[in-house]
Amino acid sequence: MKEFKILAVVVILSLITYWGVEPFAHSQMHKHVEGHNFVYDGAADIAEATTEKAAAKKAFWGEVNQIAKLPGNAAAGEALFGTCMGCHNGAGINMGGVIPPVLDHAGSLYDKKYLIALIKDPAMASNVDHKYAVTMMHPMGAVQAMVTTPQQIADVVAYIKAKKVGKMTPQAAYEEACGRCHANRYGNLTQLGETPKFKTEKEALAHKLKVLDEQALVEKYMGKLPPDLSIMIRARSEHFMETFIENPQTQLPGTSMPRVGLTKEGYEQVKAYLEETGDPSKEARHAIGPWVILFFVIFTVLAYLWKKHHWKDLH
Amino acid sequence: MAHFDEKAKPFSHKWLNERMAVDTVKKVLSTEYWIPKDINFLWAMGMILAATFGLLIISGIFLLMYYQPSVDSAFDSVNYTIMNEVGYGWLWRHIHGVAASVVFLVIYIHMFTGIYYGSYKRGREMIWLSGMLLFVLFSAEAFSGYMLPWGQMSYWAGMVITNLFEGFSPTIAGGVANFPGFVEWLRGDYVPGQAFLTRFFMLHVFLLPLVIIAVIVLHFATLRIPHVNNQHGKEIDFDEAAKLYKEGKKKESKVIPFNPVFLSKDVFVMGVYFILFFYLVFFHFEFAMDPVNFDPADGLKTPAHIYPEWYFLWSYEILRPFNKDLGLIAFGFAQVAFFLLPFLDKSPVVAPANKRGLFKVWFWVMIVDMIVLTVMGKLPPEGIWTVIGLVAALVFIALFVALPFITKFEKKA
Amino acid sequence: MSNRRDFMGMALGSFAALGALGALYAAKRTWDPLPSVKSAGFTTIDLSPAQENVLVTEKWRGKPIFILKQPANAPKSDREIHVAGGRYLVVVGLCTHLGCIPAYVADKKQFKCACHGGEFDSLGVNTFGPPPRPLDIPPFKISGTSVILGETGPEYEKMLAAGLTLKV
Ligand code: HEM
Numbered sequence: 071m072k073e074f075k076i077l078a079v080v081v082i083l084s085l086i087t088y089w090g091v092e093p094f095a096h097s098q099m100h101k102h103v104e105g106h107n108f109v110y111d112g113a114a115d116i117a118e119a120t121t122e123k124a125a126a127k128k129a130f131w132g133e134v135n136q137i138a139k140l141p142g143n144a145a146a147g148e149a150l151f152g153t154c155m156g157c158h159n160g161a162g163i164n165m166g167g168v169i170p171p172v173l174d175h176a177g178s179l180y181d182k183k184y185l186i187a188l189i190k191d192p193a194m195a196s197n198v199d200h201k202y203a204v205t206m207m208h209p210m211g212a213v214q215a216m217v218t219t220p221q222q223i224a225d226v227v228a229y230i231k232a233k234k235v236g237k238m239t240p241q242a243a244y245e246e247a248c249g250r251c252h253a254n255r256y257g258n259l260t261q262l263g264e265t266p267k268f269k270t271e272k273e274a275l276a277h278k279l280k281v282l283d284e285q286a287l288v289e290k291y292m293g294k295l296p297p298d299l300s301i302m303i304r305a306r307s308e309h310f311m312e313t314f315i316e317n318p319q320t321q322l323p324g325t326s327m328p329r330v331g332l333t334k335e336g337y338e339q340v341k342a343y344l345e346e347t348g349d350p351s352k353e354a355r356h357a358i359g360p361w362v363i364l365f366f367v368i369f370t371v372l373a374y375l376w377k378k379h380h381w382k383d384l385h
Numbered sequence: 386m387a388h389f390d391e392k393a394k395p396f397s398h399k400w401l402n403e404r405m406a407v408d409t410v411k412k413v414l415s416t417e418y419w420i421p422k423d424i425n426f427l428w429a430m431g432m433i434l435a436a437t438f439g440l441l442i443i444s445g446i447f448l449l450m451y452y453q454p455s456v457d458s459a460f461d462s463v464n465y466t467i468m469n470e471v472g473y474g475w476l477w478r479h480i481h482g483v484a485a486s487v488v489f490l491v492i493y494i495h496m497f498t499g500i501y502y503g504s505y506k507r508g509r510e511m512i513w514l515s516g517m518l519l520f521v522l523f524s525a526e527a528f529s530g531y532m533l534p535w536g537q538m539s540y541w542a543g544m545v546i547t548n549l550f551e552g553f554s555p556t557i558a559g560g561v562a563n564f565p566g567f568v569e570w571l572r573g574d575y576v577p578g579q580a581f582l583t584r585f586f587m588l589h590v591f592l593l594p595l596v597i598i599a600v601i602v603l604h605f606a607t608l609r610i611p612h613v614n615n616q617h618g619k620e621i622d623f624d625e626a627a628k629l630y631k632e633g634k635k636k637e638s639k640v641i642p643f644n645p646v647f648l649s650k651d652v653f654v655m656g657v658y659f660i661l662f663f664y665l666v667f668f669h670f671e672f673a674m675d676p677v678n679f680d681p682a683d684g685l686k687t688p689a690h691i692y693p694e695w696y697f698l699w700s701y702e703i704l705r706p707f708n709k710d711l712g713l714i715a716f717g718f719a720q721v722a723f724f725l726l727p728f729l730d731k732s733p734v735v736a737p738a739n740k741r742g743l744f745k746v747w748f749w750v751m752i753v754d755m756i757v758l759t760v761m762g763k764l765p766p767e768g769i770w771t772v773i774g775l776v777a778a779l780v781f782i783a784l785f786v787a788l789p790f791i792t793k794f795e796k797k798a
Numbered sequence: 799m800s801n802r803r804d805f806m807g808m809a810l811g812s813f814a815a816l817g818a819l820g821a822l823y824a825a826k827r828t829w830d831p832l833p834s835v836k837s838a839g840f841t842t843i844d845l846s847p848a849q850e851n852v853l854v855t856e857k858w859r860g861k862p863i864f865i866l867k868q869p870a871n872a873p874k875s876d877r878e879i880h881v882a883g884g885r886y887l888v889v890v891g892l893c894t895h896l897g898c899i900p901a902y903v904a905d906k907k908q909f910k911c912a913c914h915g916g917e918f919d920s921l922g923v924n925t926f927g928p929p930p931r932p933l934d935i936p937p938f939k940i941s942g943t944s945v946i947l948g949e950t951g952p953e954y955e956k957m958l959a960a961g962l963t964l965k966v
């Protein structure tokens with residue numbers, strides 16, 4: 071049939087154009103980054119490190135992998151965890167540039183090897199060692215003086231992995247993992263957490279000032295204020311988000327954003343929150359879409375019958 | 386004075402007929418508006434455009450209910466209020482965004498159909514010119530709408546495109562084509578700011594739609610006398626064919642009435658189109674709603690890759706490989722080239738391109754070149770892409786320069 | 799012009815109308831007040847600072863709310879709210895005629911509406927002019943010395959049931 075031939079030409083040309091300006095162009099614009107499935111064993115860091123750093127990274131992650139094999143003692147870890155609580159106490163006080171995160175769900179949110187690495191050397195673990203001449207300058211650097219031996223590290227991590235777990239809401243996951251640096255105004259969150267309702271303008275402005283102060287500290291620490299994440303989920307591709315969170319350096323070399331060390335489960339929760347604030351219509355789209363399309367399929371069938379009727383005695 | 390029947394019931398058929406000639410109007414506009422029978426689904430593109438324009442207006446009305454044209458709140462009024470809070474606000478926005486993109490695909494199909502079948506000449510020049518005017522107006526409408534969410538792409542597209550109006554370098558021809566201060570006048574500011582946003586808002590929701598509606602009416606009017614073309618470019622005696630049809634000799638007649646016969650086919654094609662359209666609206670909208678525009682406008686940071694929407698890419702690519710002044714000339718050429726088509730084509734033959742010798746080659750090279758330009762326009766300007774882009778731009782210019790010569794020697798068959 | 803043509807054309811037309819109805823529903827939902835507007839419709843007002851026969855004006859859902867503490871010797875009424883021993887009139891400060899804001903004339907213990915001359919007594923009952931009914935009482939719930947406007951408590955339900963106010 072001639073019309074089908076014409077249709078084929080139109081469709082093929084349209085598809086070639088689409089392929090060229092979308093999948094192909096984007097593959098050329100963005101460098102491809104392999105994800106590593108939320109496994110933190112240092113392989114990626116070593117691969118991307120400069121030659122002078124590679125040896126140190128190799129040694130560091132080698133030790134981390136060793137510690138991971140030690141059987142940790144959660145009971146012994148509990149006592150040591152007390153030292154962590156000195157800072158990670160939920161008081162919301164900025165320490166060295168940022169408010170230390172609450173660790174209530176740390177066992178679910180963060181990967182085991184990542185936690186080991188973090189306690190051993192926070193700058194190395196979060197892959198921002200390029201920012202610090204010595205790790206002690208890192209806001210969490212002092213941990214090196216508190217939890218020192220491999221066994222101690224294994225114990226604390228065992229404790230966190232055993233006790234600091236549990237079901238968390240997407241918002242809690244987001245606040246613990248990202249919320250101290252990134253605001254999310256569509257979720258009514260600032261670096262200080264949820265913004266309460268204020269009776270008077272004066273109270274509201276006073277709170278705003280506190281937020282600005284906190285943001286100034288974070289900005290000083292990070293070099294620039296980390297962006298608001300309200301609709302980041304639509305501003306970046308899924309692949310970008312995932313690989314960026316696994317290892318920010320791969321997508322933005324030199325960035326001061328630390329690796330957060332999320333487990334797959336933790337990432338899913340954070341992503342769920344980002345979708346809640348940035349793309350809440352997803353569910354509705356998927357629920358309504360098929361019905362609307364079905365409507366037009368039936369519409370088209372009826373229209374075809376109508377057309378056939380009028381055209382049958384024309385030729 | 387016409388005769389009025391005193392006894393006719395108010396608003397009855399007769400009453401209306403005496404006052405407004407409804408029967409005649411209906412005949413003229415629909416039941417006896419004759420369309421050649423020998424057409425294919427490509428002739429439904431015009432109605433699809435009209436329907437898509439309707440969708441744009443309806444969805445636009447609902448967006449307008451919560452959109453705020455202020456540089457401080459525009460972004461959140463769209464991305465938070467409309468997308469997160471307003472009931473079905475996301476639906477209107479997705480329909481509006483996807484329709485604005487897809488309408489250009491249909492416009493291009495419609496245009497290239499006209500070129501392929503030679504529907505732009507021999508009495509159909511005004512159809513073509515009014516159509517091209519619609520193309521330009523739609524481009525302006527799309528561009529002004531793109532400013533409104535006030536994201537990074539809005540801001541930087543606004544910056545780059547308005548800067549084109551600076552004109553040529555001051556050193557060219559003693560500076561006659563250099564317009565210092567004009568860009569600021571356009572924007573009402575040194576950079577795209579509040580004044581810029583409000584005036585583009587005005588253009589997008591009022592002035593341009595008004596003009597577009599008027600030109601659509603003009604476009605329809607220009608169709609009336611020459612009638613639409615047909616698949617073989619045959620000249621048809623419409624009076625005779627219409628008489629046959631009205632006598633019931635439908636098989637012998639070469640024409641059909643617009644309503645209901647042609648319309649039934651239009652509506653069927655429209656149905657197929659809407660299936661695709663709503664699939665895109667619900668499940669595949671990224672191509673029409675660029676992720677980069679979900680970052681709020683920042684006048685101190687240009688995004689890593691900026692590029693126009695896909696439908697402007699070909700003309701953008703004609704501008705890009707050259708230095709600024711040459712680029713502007715090439716760009717201007719690209720804008721007027723299609724307007725001039727009826728006058729560049731020197732052949733009197735109205736027939737499908739595939740039956741027109743060298744013009745066949747011209748047509749398909751033009752199509753391929755447009756696609757190559759479009760794809761190159763999006764790729765980063767580096768390495769081999771720049772070379773291909775430059776060649777494609779030169780081919781485009783050569784094509785339109787060569788057209789009069791090619792068509793002059795076409796057989797008069 | 800066979801029947802079949804009419805039939806197919808009509809079937810298509812009705813089916814399209816069905817779709818239009820769906821679109822109309824979405825349009826109606828778009829026109830609804832936003833969830834944030836609805837959730838902002840609760841205001842807590844502390845009544846204890848009010849003084850006898852001095853009008854206090856607050857705002858609830860964008861409308862003025864009149865709070866008038868009744869003098870101890872004033873006659874009792876079902877329209878008052880009793881909070882911590884005090885008796886208060888809490889009404890929407892919009893004239894029930896056409897919505898202007900009446901002014902309180904303390905000497906005369908009277909609300910006077912400038913727009914068309916309507917008058918209400920200190921309990922908000924219309925006494926003169928075009929207003930068709932007493933000033934409306936907003937939904938309220940008593941909580942300590944405060945009322946939460948927008949929520950409905952048993953006292954409000956009772957007034958509503960007794961026909962002392964329209965639902966606003
Ligand atoms: C949104 C804008 C437009 C609308 C609503 C529109 C609508 C229509 C309609 C309803 C028809 C008659 C049916 C058909 O042949 O498809 C038509 C025909 C035509 N249009 Fe357009 N059109 C638009 C834009 C354009 C553009 C951009 C061009 C090209 C410059 C164009 C060129 C033509 C030509 C040449 C015909 C005659 C086709 C023939 O005779 O076979 N139109 N248009």
Ligand code: FES
Nearest residue numbers: 893895896911916
């Ligand atoms: S509005 Fe008050 S008397 Fe008319």
